[in-house]
Amino acid sequence: MTHDVTTIFTEVENRAKHLVQSWGKFRVDMERYLPESYQPEIQNLSAGLEAALQTLLHDLSHPTLTLATTGTTSSGKSSLVNLLCGAEIMPVAVSEMSAGIVTIEYSPESLLVIPQTPDATWDWGEWRGLSDSEFQTRLHDVMLKFIDTRELQPDLSSPQFYIRYPFRLASELQLPPGAKIRLMDLPGLASVGDEANRKIIQQQSGKALCLVTYNSAETDQQKVNQLLDEVVAEVKKLGGSPSRMLFVLNRIDVFRDDKTWPESEARFTTRTVDSIKQALKRYLPEYQREIDDIQVTKLSTLAALRSLQIQSEDRSVSNQACQTADRKFNSLIGEDILDDLPRKPEKWTDHDRDRVSQKLWQESHGEEFEEALKRHIADNFPQLVLEELMAQFKEDGGNAVIEWSQQTLQALLQSSKEKYEQEVEQLKHIRHALEQFLGEGAKEIRRPFEELEEKLKERLGDNQTPGGESDVIDLLENLPEKLGSIPRYSGLVEPLIPLRGWNRELRRNVNTVLESVASSLEDQSINLEEPVFTLVNYEHKKALEKDLETLNTVGYSGSLARKGGSKKVTSDADKQNLRDINKSLNQLSVSLSHVLEDVIQATYTVESGRMYSALSCLFTHYLNEMETGCHNLAPDYGINFPKHSLAQIDVSRESPPVHLKSGFPITTTEEQEAYKVKKEGRIWWTLWLWKKVDYKTQYRNRSVDNAEIPSAEVMLNDWTKQVGLAQMEIVERTGSWLLEQVNSLNANVAEVNHDILERYKSRLDEAHKNVQENQQQDETNLQLLQKQVATLSHQLSCFRLSEIIGAKDD
Structure with a gap:
């Protein structure tokens, strides 16, 4: 069900304020019935809760909605950005024009900033008050200059663009007051290998709603299959669940040339949506259910943009849009309207323009797209922003208030001489019970990893056991099922699939690179166009292409590359040629090593994100289970585990280097x-x-x-073995890393539990001391306060986004 974004943000704000108000009323009663010695603690807790509230309110009133656009080859994603802006500020060309990331933030005043980058050969600086055409020209010139210069300087850093612009979309969306809107036009796959681009994508795309465009005009089946691979690559590049991505079948008006276009368009849409879902399920199996529900919408961006421009107050813009519409989109306008229009578009009346604009907007699916976008934002923006903010509010102030209140009141009720000794003894039993419960939970979650640990010790210890690679890989492959065999984790097998999927993806990408190089040698035609090569640094890819060309030149190609052979040469020329082939093969190994390092590192980075999500899911579930069990054993001790911080996982890992050899003696x-x-x-x-x-x-x-x-096939087999050593090192590192994360989690949980109990013991001792000093409290008042704490605790436990959305649904 789609929800109003502003209503949800308002409800979160109201519930947080209500919780703080409830604490304020409770605080008055606490100050009335508790000794004065507790006042400083109560004041500190109030200050902490108020600070957490103010932080939450500030973040709620200044959320940032980021819409990131990406897409397959020639899918019109730059045109989509123009449509979202309501103006042509992005350059559009037949060939790939994207270079660097373009970030556009809403502002009443226009501004273009191009920061200086190393070895920049284009204009950089700040420009204010640019017209739409000036924006487009400057972006076009810089992008083209970069593309041309990079042919000579492969290591050239890509330009970055920051724009402030009063784009149309801001006024169309119903967002909370103070919300910021940002558009990010991500570069095509050909530019992903650029390190600057990759870092920004990793930093920014995780919190973005993504629009993935697909080229509906492509009909060649081989290229269609490549487009599907590109879709998967784009989704994996962006990271996270496909549910936050809106898929756009762009250029859909291409079917209007068919006599039976409604049937053709419907058949294409059904087939393509199904193909996209199947491709995503194949490579992102942990999101099976989310993929079934992905949103896909049809669009003709250029026709929709012309519809908006026809309504422009600038007559020259309107006239130009009318001319384009008349020239390119007659099939969308329809004969009934065309028959009534003057032959010259500039002579169209306002009434004519309204009719054409409305028909174009409808037939281009502009209205359908805009409604789908609004639903997409309403369904996903709150989850992207609010869950983390609400968890932080609890950890910064809410949990501390509940823990202190529950523990203090329990301590005061058990502070009399006769009850104190019983409570101290009871605390020992509870401590033991909690430690036993948490220990069993720790052993349980660790059990599937123990056999892996033993195998790693055998391989990595002082008395290293040779072999055993397949055993380690098999254990990693079986981790999801082994964890799922534990009753409390039985529903997590699907979300945990990335714990094994990463290794398969790594092998697949490495094999694709090696096979492409081998076939380039055998076929005497260099073909490094597979999507995996978009992960490669541009300079490294160019070096590999150059080395392959050199091998063709010196004679290692065709039959020799396919079959290899023995050579006995006596002439000086033949000896030099043999040395040239050997030198070129060795150089090929160097450049191929660099390419494989790029592919392995980029693949491992993407797959690490999936592993991170899988482990976070496992750890959060584990913490919920442990917290529930602790509440059952010690309901009055305020035991809450800070899941947001405890479930954090260290993902900073580098892949090992690759050193290939392929020469011959x-x-x-x-x-x-x-x-x-x-x-x-x-x-x-x-x-x-x-x-x-x-x-x-x-x-x-x-x-x-x-x-x-050696033949290319022999070298391919040899390279595979050599790369296998680096891959095995990654497997070992990953296995050790998984164990470190599980052990760290268990240690942190035990530490949090110990600290909570120590705080309770300290409060119990303080209460008992007050009793000895004749400050015993009325139990009736304390029991009434306990009921208030229970109500406050329930309010905090219900401070979850799922509760708020569920209440709205009801």
């Missing part, structure tokens, strides 16, 4: 070479009048270079 031997020596003489029986020429065979030693040149 050249041995030099000496062989006897026969040669003829000419000898002339006169024949005696002709009385020495005639001459005779004889050739005498003689022998000499000659240097011979010998080599066994």
Whole structure:
């Protein structure tokens, strides 16, 4: 069900304020019935809760909605940004134009900032008050300059663009007052290998709602399959659940050329949506249910944009839009309207323009897209922003208030001499019971990892056991099922699939690179166009292409690359050619090593994000289970585990280097070479009048270079083995890392539990001391306060986004 974003934000604010107000009323009663010595603590708790509330209110009143656009090749994502802005400020071209990330923030005043980057050969600085065409021209010139220069300087850093602009979308969305809106046009896959781009995408896209455009005009089946691979790559690049992504079938008006276009369009839409879902499920199996519910909408961005521009108050913009509409979109406008229009678009009346604009907006699916976008924002924006803010409010102030209140009142009720000794003894039993319960929970979650730990010790310990690689991999592969076999985690098998999926994806990408290189050598045609190469640093990819071209030039291609062979050469030219092939193969190993390092690191980074989500899901579930169990054993001790901080996982890991070898030994031997020596003489029986020429065979030693040149297939198998060593090191590191995270979580839970109990013991001792000083409290008043604390605790436990949305649904 779609919810009003502003209503949800307001409800979160109201509930937080109500909780603080409830504490304020409770505080008055506490100050009335408790000794004066408790006043400083109560004041500190109030200050902490108020500070947490103010932080929450500030963040609620200044949320940022980020819409990130990305897409497949030639899918019109820059046109989509223009549509969202309601103006043509992004350059649009037939070829790939994206270079760097364009960030656009809403502002009444226009501004363009292009920061200086290393070795920039384009204009950089700040420009204010630019017209739409000036924005487009400056962006176009800088992007084109970068694309052209990078051919000569492969290591050139991509430009970054920051724009402030009064874009149309801001007025169309119903967001909380004070909300900021940001558009991010992410570069195409060809620019993802740029390190600057990659870092920004990792930092920003996790909190963004994403619009993924798909090129509906592509009909070639091989290219369609490549588009589906690109969709998967884009979704994985953005990270997180596909549910926060709105998929846009752009350029859908291409079907209007068919006589039976409604059927063609409907058939394409059904088939493409199904193909996208199947591709996503194959590579993101942990999101099966979310993928079933992804939102897909049709759109013709250019026609929709022209619809808006026709209504522009700037007559020149309106006239130009009318001309484009008349020239390109007659099939959308329809004969009934076209027959009524003057032949020259600039002579169209306001009434004509209204009719054309409205028809274009409808037939381009502009209205359908805009409604889908609003639903998408309403359904996903609160979850992206509010869950973390609400958890932080609890950890910064709410949990401390509940813990102190519950423990203090329990301590006061058990503070009399006769009850104190019983409570101290009871505390020992409860401490033991909690430690036993948490210990069993720790062993339970750790059990699936223990066999992995043993295998890693065998491989990595002082007495290293050779082999066993497959055992370690098998144990990692089976982790989701082993965890799922534990009753309390039985429903988590699907979300935990990334714990094994990362290794398969790593192998798949590495094999794709190696096979592409081998086929390039065998076919004498360089083909590094698979989506995996978008993960590669541009300079490294260019170096690999150059080395492949060199090998073709020196003769390692075609039949020699396919079959390999023995070579024995004697001439200086042939010896030099053999050395050139060997040197070129060795150089190929160097450049291929760099490419594989890029692919492994980029793949591992993406897959680490999936592992992070899987472990976070497991750890949060574990903490909820442990917290519930602790509440049952010690309901009056205020035991709450800060899940937001405890479930945090260290993901800072580098992949190991790759060092490939692919040359061949050249041995030099000496062989006897026969040669003829000419000898002339006169024949005696002709009385020495005639001459005779004889050739005498003689022998000499000659240097011979010998080599066994490997085929591309042999090298491919050898490379696979060599890369396997680096992959195995990653497997071992990942296994050790998983164990570290589980052990760290268990240690932190035990520490939090210990600290809570120690605080209760300290409060119990303080209460008992007050009793000895004749400050015993009325139990009736304390019991009434306990009831108020229970109500306050219930309010805090219900301070969850799911509760608020559920209440709205009811």
